[in-house]
Amino acid sequence: MDIRKILVNVEEGKDCSQLLEKALRLAEGAGAKIELFRCCYNASLRNSYLFDKEAxxxxxxxFMHGAEAELEKIAASIQEQGIEVDIDVCWERHHAEAIVRKVLRFQPDVVLHQIEQHSRLGHYVFDQADWQLIRECPVPLMLVKQKPWSDRGHVAAALDPFHECDSPATLDRKILDWATRIVQTIEGDIRVVHSFSVLPHSAIFDEHLVTDFEGMQVKVRAEHQYALDQILEPYGLSITSQEVTLKEGEPHLTMLDYVDEQHIDLLVIGAVARGMIDRLLVGSTIERILDEIHCDLMVIKAPDFVSSISE
Incomplete structure (x- = not known):
């Protein structure tokens, strides 16, 4: 699994310093080409009554030439560091769709997309285009925040052997493969985390089950430990490895604590389509941690994922 081409979505009016710094670190480590992309659209210009069709x-x-000039300036600074770089600009009202179509044409190995922090609350705000891109991007999508990576990048693979998909182990292996590749590229270190909820006592209504509640808890833990061990074995890891952490509790809460405790720079996590409502949701854990988690996220789709957006 090589990283040969990196697509970087450089949006207008944003401080893209961290986005570019991380793209450079990946490109340098992998010997990859960078393509800077911007989707342009100006509603005021488009709706102006002052212009005829030709005007x-x-x-x-x-407007697009101005965007090209800005990207060319960025590209020149990247080229000075010996990295191959190109630019592309399009005019499209729907930014997420434009990015996905660019992905289908350019076939990058990974996409870097910056998300913005709310200035007052400190949380990250996702607009409709962000969520659509998370749902529809067919290649690994790195959601970059305005927080630098540490010198020795800490990358964590968030695994779940009980993913709600046809082949949960296949998705977990893909998550682990990508986490390992990123670690090799940035000369970082890998961690593995699996967070799961045990059945609360209040949810037990059968009196026969209540009497063996502790036994049920032990069984649930054992099932998770066994399933995780099976996935980790080919990677030379196990649940007893110091790099591996199992957290009991609600995943959207324990994951936030884990990232802070372990000083994680990048969390690699799977996105699972959820039947009839997969146009609204990409997985409850991702939805509930994205705006609060203090690290970048890399969203991985199942190998059989096909975007509903076509070229």
Missing amino acids: LINAEHG
Whole structure:
């Protein structure tokens, strides 16, 4: 699993210093090419009554030329570091769809997309385009925050042997493969975390089950430990390895604590389509941690994922 091409979505008006720094670190470590991409659209320009059709087209082209000039300046600084780089600009109202179509054309190995922090609350705010991109991007999507990686990047693979998909082990192996590849690329270290909930006593209504509640808890733990061990074995790891952590509790809470305790820079996590509502949800854990977690996230789809957006 090589990283040869990196697509970096550089949005207008954002401080992209961390986005570019992380893209450079990946490109340098992997010997990869970077493509800087921007989707342009200006509603005020598009809706202006001052332009006829030809004048509107010229105005749009002028807007895009300005974006190209900005990206070319960034590209020049990247080239000075010996990294191959190209740029691409398009005019499209729906940014997420434009990015996915670019992915289908360019076939990158990974996409870097910056998300913005709410200035007052300290949480990250996801707009509709962010969520659509998370749902639809067919290649690994790295969601970059304005927080630098440590010199020795701490990368954690969030595994769940009981994913709600046809082949949970296949998705977990893909998560582990990508986490391992990122670690090799940035010369970091790998961690593995599995968070699971045990059945609360209040949920037991059968009086026969209540009497053996502790036994049920032990059985649940054992099942999770065994399933995780089976996935980790080919990677030379086990549940007793110091790199591996099992957390009991609600995943959306324990994952936040784990990232802070272990000083994680990048959490690699799977996104699972959820039947009829997969257009609204990509997995409850991702939805509940994205705006609060203090690290970047890399969202991995199942190998059989197909985006509903076509080229």
